[in-house]
Amino acid sequence: MQSTSHAFKDNARAALANQTLQKAMKHVKSGFIDKRAKARARLPEFDALRDEARDIKNHTLANLDFYLERYEEKVTASGGEVHWTATAEDAVKAVLDICRRVDAKVVTKGKSMISEEIALNQAMEDAGLDVVETDLGEYIIQLRKEPPSHIIAPAVHLTKEQVEADFRHHHQELPSERQLSEPVQLVAEARQMLRRRFLEADVGITGANFLVAETGTSIIVTNEGNGDLTQTLPRVHIVVASLEKVVPNLEDATTILRVLARSATGQEFSSYTTLSTGPRRPEDLDGPEEYHVILLDNGRSNMLGGDFQDMLRCIRCGACMNHCPVYHAVGGHAYGWVYPGPMGSVLTPNLIGVDEAGHLPNASTFCGRCEAVCPMRIPLPKMMRHWREREFERHLSPPAVRIGLGLWAFLARRPKLYHFVTGWQARLLARFGRARGRFDALPLARGWTKHRDFPAPEGKTFQQLWAERQESQAKGKSAS
Amino acid sequence: MAEGQPRVGLFVTCLVDLMRPSVGFAAVKLLEQAGCTVEVPQAQTCCGQPAYNSGDRADTRALAEQTIQAFKGFDYVVAPSGSCAGMIREHYPTLFEDDPQMQAAAEDLAGRTYELVSFLTDVRGMTTVDSRFEGKVTYHDSCAGLRELGVQDQPRKLLGSIPGVELTEMVEHDVCCGFGGAFCVKYPDISNKIVTAKTDNIMASGAGTLLAGDLGCLMNMAGKLQRRGAEVEVRHVAEVLADMTDQPAIGEAASGGSD
Amino acid sequence: MSSSKQQILAAVRRSLRREQPDEATRAELEQRLGAPHANLVPQRAQVSHAEQLDMMESMLKELSATVVRLDSEAQVPQAVADYLKNENLPPQVRMAPRDDLRQLPWDGQPLLEIAEGIAAAEDATSVTGAFAGIAETGTLMMASGPEAPVTLNFLPENHVVVLRASQVTGTYEEAWVRLRQEVGPGKMPRAVNMITGPSRTGDIEQTILLGAHGPRRLHVLLVDDRDTAAG
Numbered sequence: 018m019q020s021t022s023h024a025f026k027d028n029a030r031a032a033l034a035n036q037t038l039q040k041a042m043k044h045v046k047s048g049f050i051d052k053r054a055k056a057r058a059r060l061p062e063f064d065a066l067r068d069e070a071r072d073i074k075n076h077t078l079a080n081l082d083f084y085l086e087r088y089e090e091k092v093t094a095s096g097g098e099v100h101w102t103a104t105a106e107d108a109v110k111a112v113l114d115i116c117r118r119v120d121a122k123v124v125t126k127g128k129s130m131i132s133e134e135i136a137l138n139q140a141m142e143d144a145g146l147d148v149v150e151t152d153l154g155e156y157i158i159q160l161r162k163e164p165p166s167h168i169i170a171p172a173v174h175l176t177k178e179q180v181e182a183d184f185r186h187h188h189q190e191l192p193s194e195r196q197l198s199e200p201v202q203l204v205a206e207a208r209q210m211l212r213r214r215f216l217e218a219d220v221g222i223t224g225a226n227f228l229v230a231e232t233g234t235s236i237i238v239t240n241e242g243n244g245d246l247t248q249t250l251p252r253v254h255i256v257v258a259s260l261e262k263v264v265p266n267l268e269d270a271t272t273i274l275r276v277l278a279r280s281a282t283g284q285e286f287s288s289y290t291t292l293s294t295g296p297r298r299p300e301d302l303d304g305p306e307e308y309h310v311i312l313l314d315n316g317r318s319n320m321l322g323g324d325f326q327d328m329l330r331c332i333r334c335g336a337c338m339n340h341c342p343v344y345h346a347v348g349g350h351a352y353g354w355v356y357p358g359p360m361g362s363v364l365t366p367n368l369i370g371v372d373e374a375g376h377l378p379n380a381s382t383f384c385g386r387c388e389a390v391c392p393m394r395i396p397l398p399k400m401m402r403h404w405r406e407r408e409f410e411r412h413l414s415p416p417a418v419r420i421g422l423g424l425w426a427f428l429a430r431r432p433k434l435y436h437f438v439t440g441w442q443a444r445l446l447a448r449f450g451r452a453r454g455r456f457d458a459l460p461l462a463r464g465w466t467k468h469r470d471f472p473a474p475e476g477k478t479f480q481q482l483w484a485e486r487q488e489s490q491a492k493g494k495s496a497s
Numbered sequence: 498m499a500e501g502q503p504r505v506g507l508f509v510t511c512l513v514d515l516m517r518p519s520v521g522f523a524a525v526k527l528l529e530q531a532g533c534t535v536e537v538p539q540a541q542t543c544c545g546q547p548a549y550n551s552g553d554r555a556d557t558r559a560l561a562e563q564t565i566q567a568f569k570g571f572d573y574v575v576a577p578s579g580s581c582a583g584m585i586r587e588h589y590p591t592l593f594e595d596d597p598q599m600q601a602a603a604e605d606l607a608g609r610t611y612e613l614v615s616f617l618t619d620v621r622g623m624t625t626v627d628s629r630f631e632g633k634v635t636y637h638d639s640c641a642g643l644r645e646l647g648v649q650d651q652p653r654k655l656l657g658s659i660p661g662v663e664l665t666e667m668v669e670h671d672v673c674c675g676f677g678g679a680f681c682v683k684y685p686d687i688s689n690k691i692v693t694a695k696t697d698n699i700m701a702s703g704a705g706t707l708l709a710g711d712l713g714c715l716m717n718m719a720g721k722l723q724r725r726g727a728e729v730e731v732r733h734v735a736e737v738l739a740d741m742t743d744q745p746a747i748g749e750a751a752s753g754g755s756d
Numbered sequence: 757m758s759s760s761k762q763q764i765l766a767a768v769r770r771s772l773r774r775e776q777p778d779e780a781t782r783a784e785l786e787q788r789l790g791a792p793h794a795n796l797v798p799q800r801a802q803v804s805h806a807e808q809l810d811m812m813e814s815m816l817k818e819l820s821a822t823v824v825r826l827d828s829e830a831q832v833p834q835a836v837a838d839y840l841k842n843e844n845l846p847p848q849v850r851m852a853p854r855d856d857l858r859q860l861p862w863d864g865q866p867l868l869e870i871a872e873g874i875a876a877a878e879d880a881t882s883v884t885g886a887f888a889g890i891a892e893t894g895t896l897m898m899a900s901g902p903e904a905p906v907t908l909n910f911l912p913e914n915h916v917v918v919l920r921a922s923q924v925t926g927t928y929e930e931a932w933v934r935l936r937q938e939v940g941p942g943k944m945p946r947a948v949n950m951i952t953g954p955s956r957t958g959d960i961e962q963t964i965l966l967g968a969h970g971p972r973r974l975h976v977l978l979v980d981d982r983d984t985a986a987g
Contacts, residue, residue, distance in 0.1 A: 026684070033686055041961070048962030062798045069795050082768045083777055083785050089761075091942070101761035153968055154959035170959060177961050200960040204968055211969065216877055231789045232944045242955040242970020245910045249947070260764070265785075266792035271928045275798070285815070286893040286952040289970065294944040300902040302853075303874045304946050318767035342673045346690040380684055382677025382691070383550060384640035405552030414552065418679070422548060426556035429511075429542040430563065436539070439515050454750035455723060464682030468689035469720030472516065472748035479509045479518035483537050 018136050018164055020369050022353035025376035032347040041176045042348050045167075049339035052283025053390065060279065070273045071394045074330040077264055078321060084230040084263045085312070091233025095295030097308035105135035108313045112137060112222070112255055113144050115309055119253050121146060121219035127237060127244035128152035129224030130168050130333055131257050131313060133355045134368070137222070149214045151243035153207050160187045166349030166357065169281050169335040174348045177203065211243070221247035221305065225258035226332065227273070228310070231266035233294055235310060238277060240288040248293060254305035256293070260317045261329040273332060276392035281334040316368050324403045328363050330393040337387035337397060343380055352377060359387035363400040371404055375413050378404035436480050447476040505533040506571035508564075508585070508610070510578045511543040512712040513733075517747065520712060523739035524577040524613050530739075531621035533573070540567040544581040549588060550678055561589050565602050573620070574610040577735050578711050579642020582612040587645050612642055613735055614710060618651040625658035628740035633663045635704035636734070637695070637718065638671040639711035652710060652734050659737070667702035669695075676717040692721045700727050706746075708734040719747040790941070794929040801892040801926030808891040808926050812919075813978060815894025819953030820966060821974040828979065830861055832918055835977050836883060837865045843973065845914060850875050852884040854903035857918065875911035882908040883916045887938075888931040889924040889978075893952055896976070897931050899938070900947035909949050915971040917951075920981040 021028060032038055057063045077084055089099040102108040116124065124146050126132065138159070141148045150159040154172035158165055160183050165171030172180070181197045184206055196202055223244050227236040235256045237244045248254045264270050278284040297304035320329055338344040338358025349357035354374065356364050362377035371378075378401035387397045408414050428435045450456050450473025458466045465471055477485075505528050513520045521537075528535045545560030564585065568574045576582040586607045593600035617623040634656065642648035649671075656662050675681060675691025682688075695718060699707050707722070707729050709715050719731035730746035745751050769775060777785065801808060813823045824835055840847055848869040851857055862870060875882055887899040896917055900906045909915060925931050928950075939945060955970030966972050 029684065030686055033690055044962040048958060060798060060800070062796060065796055066798075073795070079772065080777055080781065080785055082765050082772070083782070085765070085768070087789060095944070095946075101764050103760050103763055103767075107760060151969065152959070153957045157959070170962070172959055173962070175960075177963075180960055200963040201965055203960055204957060204965045208967065208969055212877065215969075231792060232942055234944050234948075240956045240958075241968035242910050243968065245906070245949065246969055249906045249910065260768070265788045267932045268792045268794050268929060271932070272795040274928075282958065284952075286895055286950070288951065288953050288956055290895075290950040290952070292944065292948040292950075294946055296946070298901075298946050301900065301946060302902060302905040303907045304900065312764075314764045314767065318764060318771055320771075321768060322771035322773060342675065342691045342694075343684075343687055345694075346687050380680075380687065382640070382673050382675060382680045382688075384673035384677070385644040386640070386673065389644050402550065402552065405550065406554055407552070409552030409554075418551065418683070422551055422553055422556070426548055426553065426560070429545075430556070430559050432540045432542050432563070432567075435542045439511075443515050452750060454745055455720070455748040457724070462682070464685040465720070467685055468724065469692065469717065470723040470748055471720055472716055474516045475518055475744065477518065479514040479521040480537070480539065482518050483521070484539075 018133070018355065020354045020373055022365060022369070022374040022377060025351060025353055025380060028351035028353055029347040029380070032351045037176055037179065038174055038348055041174050042345060045173055045339060045345060049283065053280060053336060053339070056279035056283040056285060063276065063279065066272060066276050067392050067394055070276050070392060071330060073264060073269045073272060074393060078261065078326060078329055081260065081263070081321065084265060085260060088228050088230040088233055088263050091230065092295065092310055095233050097233065097295040097310060099310045099312050101312050103314045105313070105315050108135050108257060108311050108315070109137055109140045111311050112257070113140065115253065115255060116141070116144070116146060116220055119219060119307070121253070123147045123149065123214065123218045124220045124222060125149050125151050125215055125218040125247045125251065126155070127221070127223035127239065127247040128155050128171065129222070129257055130355065131224050131259055132222065133165060134315065135257070135313070137257070149211070149218070151211055151215065151247055152239070152241060153204065156207055156211065157183060164350070164355065167335060167338060168333050168356065174350060215246040215250050218247070218251040220253045220255060221251040222255045222257060223248050225256050225262050226277070227270045228258055228263040229267060229270055229292070230263055234292045236270060236290065236292050238274070238287045238290050240282070242289055245289055245291055249304060252305060253307040253309070254293065254296070255309045255311060257311045257313065259313045259315060277332055277334055280336040280390065280392040320367055325363065325367055325400055327395050328360070328367070328400060330395055331360055331364070332393055334392055336390045336392065340386045340390050342382065342384060359397045359401070363397055363404070366404050371407060372413065375408050436478065440478050440481050443474045443478050444476060447474050449473070502532055502534045503572040505535050506568045506574045507535050507537045508541060508544070508568070508574050508576035508581060509537060510576055510581045510712065512716070513577055516716065517712060517733065519741060519744045520577050520733040520735055523733070523735040523741045524575065526739040526741065527613065527617055527626070527735060528575060530627070531617050531623050533621070536571070538567040544584040546580065546584045547678055549584065554592070558592050561592050561603065562599065565589070565599070565606050568606060571609065573616065574606065575613050575616050576610070577613045577733065579612045579639050579646050579648050580711050580713065582610055583641035583645035585610040612646050612648055612710065614652045614655060614738070615646060615648045618654060623655065626655050626738045628659045628738060629661060630659050630737050630740070630742060631661035632706055633665050633704040634706040634708050634737070635665050635667045635699060635702040636670060637667070637674060637707060637709040637714060639709050639714045640673050642710050643671055648710060652708070655738050656708070656734070662737070665702050665704050667698040667704070669698055674714045674718050676714045678713065681717060692717055696721045696725060696727065699729060705730060707731045708737060710734050715747055723748050797927050797929055798892065803926065805924070808924055809921055809978065811891040812889050812894055812924050815891065816953070816976055819894055821894070821953050821976055823976045823978055826977055826979045829981065832860050832977055832979065833862045833865045833868070836916055837868050839916060839975050840868070840881065843914070845881055849881045849883045849916070850879040850908060850912065851882070852904055852908055854885055857883065857885060874905040875907040877911065879912045881914040881916060882912040883918065884908050886917050886919045886923060888934060889919045890928055890931055891924055892927050895928070896951040898949040898951065899935065899945040900949070901945055906947045906949065909951060910970045913967065913971055914973045914975065916975045916977065918977050918979060920979050922981050
C-alpha cells in the first residue's frame, strides 16, 4: 500500500477530530486490556513462559539458516513446495504464477499481515482474480477499500453503524427491510455471504503464525474458523510467511502459543490452532491438492544481527498497540502503513525507510507499557530510540528541535553557566507569573500552552537556595 | 556530620531546580529524617534524558560523564524523580559499551542511585512519615518510576501512614499522562488527547489533590487541570510526605495573588 | 536450488557473521529437531487423571461448549439423539467414517439419519472422534486422516465430538508425545486441528459472538472408557 507515514502529524490531527473513530477506539481499551490482565493472573508461569518464548526465538534467529533449510526439507518431504522470495515483488509474482498455473478464478484469504505488507490483494485484483477476504474484520475493510487499523482486529476503528451501512450498500441482493443493527445480525449476514465464496474458491491463501522446522508444518491461529475453511476447501493452499516465523519444534511452538492468545485477546488459547503439513494424502477425503509456502525475506535478513534483531521475535499479538496511549488516541490508520502502534513504529522504518516513516519512532511518550506487556519481551522503546539516533545522525530531525537541543546541551554541559542562566530564567518567569501562579501563553512554548497552562517557577532555583542555606548555616556555626 | 550516617548526594533534577525547589527541600528533609547526610553537588545539571530521547547520543554521554563525575564517592544518589533515577540506573550503563572504564563507572553509579520514595522505604526501611495532611488524594504512577524502577506500593504505603490522608485511586492510575518530555511539544495534539483522558480520570476520582513523583508529569497534569478549570491541587508526593505543603500547589498563585 | 534461496541464506549468514554453524552447534540443533523435549510446562494440568477430566469439562464449559459425561460408548447414540432434540436440530448427522463410531448401537435410534464422509454445505451437524483432549485449556486435538476429514470440524454449524477419557491428557506436550508415537517422529498428519471452543469473533466493536464461520455449537461427549481401555 501507498504509505502516508510521512504525514503522521496530519493523519493524527484528522483522527483526533474524527468523532466516529474516537467512539470506536473506546472498544480497544475495554476489549483487550482487562482480559489480558486476567489471563495473565490466571497462569502463574506466564512471565517465566515469556522468558522462554524470548529465548526460543533468540536461539532460532541465531541459527536461522539451519532451521530454514531443515524446514524446507520437511515441507518437500511432505509433498509441499517452498518458494524462497527476497522481495515483496518476488512473493507477489510467486503467488500469481501459482494462481495462473491452476487457472484460478476465485481466491479466498485468511487474515494475513504479511499479505498486507506485500500488497497482495491489489496485485491479484489487477491480475483479474476475484479475491475474498474471509476474516470478518478483513471482509469489512475490504468492502470499504481500507487497510487494517490493527494487526489482530482489522476493523477496530469502525462502529457497528458503519458496518451496517457497508453491508446494506454491498449486499443489495438481501431484503432491504432486514434487521441489521446488532453485531449478532451482522455476524450472521457475513457468515451467510461468505459461505458460498469458501465453497467456490480455487485457491486459499493464509499467513502463518509459526513454521515448524521439525516437521515442515505451518501453524495458523484464528478464532472464526475462516482460516481453516480457506485452507481446506480449495484445490490449492498457499501459505505466505516471512523468514522469522520459523521455530525449531512443536514444543517450542507450544511455549509461544501459551503466551500468544493470552497476550492478544486474553483467551487461554484461540479457538482454532491449526497445523498444516503438506497437501492432501492419497488416502485423505478432503484437503488441498497442492501446498505451497511463499517464504519471504523482505528486509528480515538485514535486520538480523543488528540493532533491530529483537523485533524479529514479534509474534503479531497486538498487545503493544492495545496498551499504547498514542494508539488509543489516534488509531491505526494514522501510522500510515501496514503495521501500527509500537511494533509498527519499530518495524515500519525497517521496511519502508526512516525517511518515509521517521515520525513513527518519535511519536511515543516512552511510557514503556508496550515493552511491559510484550510476550516476547521486545524492547520496543529502546529500538524506537535507535531510530531517533539514526535520524539525529542523519540530520533528519526538525531544525527547531536540533537548535533548541544544541543550545540546551551547550548550557547543561557547563554547570556554572547553566546555574547562572537558570537562576536568571527562574526569576524572570516567576516575576511575570507570580500574580496568577501560571501562564496561559508563553513565547517558545506554544506546543505546551496551546492545550495547558504552564506553572510559574517559585522564584529562585534550588541551587541558589541551597547555597544560601549552606551560607547561613556556616554563619550560624561560626557565630556560635 | 554524624558518624555512620550514609552520605547521600541529592540529584535535584533540572525541573525541580528551576521550577519547584521546594520539592528538593522536601526531599532533603525526608532524607535527613531517614538518617542520611545530604549533600548537593554543584556540578550537576540534567541527567541528559532530553538529549537521549532525541537521539543525541554525544551530548547524552557528555552529560552522563558529568553526572558520574559529580556524584563520585557518595554512598547513595537520590533523585525526587523516577524518570531521572531511571535514566541513571537503567540507561547510563548502556551508553558506554565501547568504553569499559566509563561503563564500570556508570554501573557503579547506577547501583547507588535511587528514586526518592523507594529509597526511603526499600533502602532506609521507612514505614511511616510524620506529616499532617487532610483530604482525599489520588496518586498517578509516573511511567519510568513504575516500569523501570517498580515504584508503586512505596508511595502509597507512606501516604497511608498519614492519618488525614484518604487515598482514592483513579482508574488507569498506571497509564501515561501524555507528557513524554519533548513528546508533548512535538505532538501537542496527541499529548493533549492523552492528558485530557488522564485529567478526566483524575477529576472522576473525587480527590482534591493529585500527587505523583515526577515534576514533568505533574506540570503537564496541573497545566491541563487548570486550563479545564478543575479544582484539584497538584503536588509532588514528597511535599506531602515531608509535611511541606505551605507553598502554593503547582501553578497556583501565592495567597493574595489574583487570577 | 533456486538462486533466491542461495541469496537469502547468504544474506542471513552475512548478518549472523558466520558461514555454517560449527560442529558442536549443529549437533545441538539436530538434537533439538530429532529429540524435542518439553520447555517449561505450567503446573495447572499436572494433576491426577480424574482431575484432568474435570478440568477438561470445566474448561470446555467456560468456552461456551457443552459437555455430557457418559459411562460407556454404548450411550453415545442416545446422547447424540438427545442433543439434536434438545437443540431443535434435524435428526441428521454427518459422521466421521471410523469403525469405533460405526460400531456403536445406532440401531437404537431409528429416527436418526447417519451419513458418512466429508461435510457438505447443507450438513447441520457432524459427529467426529478426536485424537486427544488437552485439559489445560479444554482443547480438542483432531488429527486428520481418512477417518477424520477436516471439513467435519468446520463446515457444519454443530459439531459433536466423541472424546474418550483415555484420550484426555493434561498438557499439549503429552499430546505431542502421543502423536509422535502414532505417526512417527518428525512426521505429522496433514492437518492437526486444535479446537478450543466454538467459532467466535470480536471484530464488531469487540463484542464476542459465537459462530462466525465455523461451528456455532461445540458439544463434547466425554466417554469413560478407562475400564475397557485397560482390558
